[in-house]
Amino acid sequence: MGYLNLIRIILWKDITTELRTKEIITSLLVFTLLVALIFAFAFDPGSQQMRELAPGILWVAFTFGGVLGLNRSFMAEKENDCLQGILLSPIDRGAIYLGKMIGNVLFMGIIEIFTFPVFAAFLNLPLFEVILRLVVVMALSTIGFAAVGTLFAAMSVNTRTREVMLPILLFPVAVPVIIAAVKATGKVLAGDPLGDAADWLKLLGVFDVIFVVICFLTFEYVVEE
Amino acid sequence: MEREQRPEPLVHIEGLTRSYGYRKILRGINLDLGAGEILTIFGPNGAGKSTLIRVLSTLLKPGEGIVRIAGHDLRREEEDLRREIGVVAHRSFVYGGLTARENLHFYASLYGCSGAQERVEKLLTMVGLEERKDDPVRTFSRGMEQRLAIARAILHDPKVLLLDEPYTGLDQHAVRILNAALLDVRRQGKGIILTTHDLGRGLEISDRVAILVSGRIVYQERAANIGLQELESVYYEYVGEKIGWGT
Secondary structure (H helix, E strand, O other): OOOHHHHHHHHHHHHHHHHHHHHHHHHHHHHHHHHHHHHHOOOOOOOOHHHHHHHHHHHHHHHHHHHHHHHHHHHHHHHHHHHHHHHHOOOOOOHHHHHHHHHHHHHHHHHHHHHHHHHHHHHHHOOOOOHHHHHHHHHHHHHHHHHHHHHHHHHHHOOOOHHHHHHHHHHHHHHHHHHHHHHHHHHHHHOOHHHHHHHHHHHHHHHHHHHHHHHHHHHHHOOOO | OOOOOOOOOOEEEEEEEEEEEEEEHHHHHHHEEEOOOOOEEOOOOOHHHHHHHHHHOOOOOOOOOOOEEOOOEEOHHHHHHHHOOOEEEOOOOOOOOOOOHHHHHHHOOOOOOOOOOHHHHHHHHHOOOHHHHHEEHOOHHHHHHHHHHHHHHHOOOOOEEEEOOOOOOOOOHHHHHHHHHHHHHHHOOOEEEEEEHHHHHHHHHHOEEEEEOOOOOEEEEEHHHHHHHHHHHHHHHHHHHHHOOOO
């Protein structure tokens, strides 16, 4: 069976389960909207201070929301030991990783698409002028974050303190992605051309490639006892 | 005189060990399973039954020893070996958010089963879930979920079925379906290894029985050669001895 077909099967399963339960999307959506609301009340929308803080606020919401989503994504595999059921099948573990990772990118991406307009409204940020440039930054950042996050979520799901363990493992490794995402988002929101954020985008691109490959290769050892 | 060529057993286990840290769970297991044979392994909690099933099903790496299943070496041909085994464990491995039919189609896709549509419908009927096939599994009772787990385990037509405490939490209906499925699998010339605490149920369905205590097979016998009472006294002799209240 083709490798892409295996990835598609894993992805189909995650999307179908999510469409039925809406556990990941709902928790992420509520969390990110609450963050937007809290910051909208804490700072004066439209102020210079808010313009400086906005990229950081956005990525605080997306990364912490992302951690919730990553945890949920592997909790579904823990229920009834389903991950073991998949591991019993004669397929490459890398395909499981890529299927789960693409699913996580998709869920985080959907949340970003739905919540950014809300952030823009609450925090008085430009939306239509920057949307295409922002999509590039968001896509690169989300891929990097989900690449590392999927591996660590698989690792932490078997621990008793999984909710705490995942951010403790994930954030130190994902720091380059978060910093680059905040800096590049700041440039885009300030109306600068994408070229001004080129260094940060290159960092994101390199991080994505390196960590997708490393996590793909190491996933087998993480899921085996 | 020509020497008779003995066929290779479906499952061959020789000197199998497995430890968790310094704690030895399996201490040199030797077992063979022939085609069309049901072997039941009895043992108290902590004897190593689940660890043995997990090693045989490739979920745990073996320590030392040789394991060959359907001609495939456990260490070198893991992926090929996985095609030849079906596993029923304590947990069902099925997704609560998917329907019974979706779960089976999902696993059929992973195994690359040909004629999946027909096979799924046939198995759902066989395990008595045809009327609930489009309901999410999270609405199922434990017995229904376990019946679905049986269908999932035999979906890809494995040569060897490994069952870890399959009777736990099953109602009488599910037990009958499970036993019928096992006998059907045996009739097709496949091998079955199952572990259970339930001496009566295990003996009733087996061709051969074994007792596992502290990671060692301490007793093996053909089921036809032993009655339930005798098995009970042998079992408690070994198990009771080990835990200090021998009968």
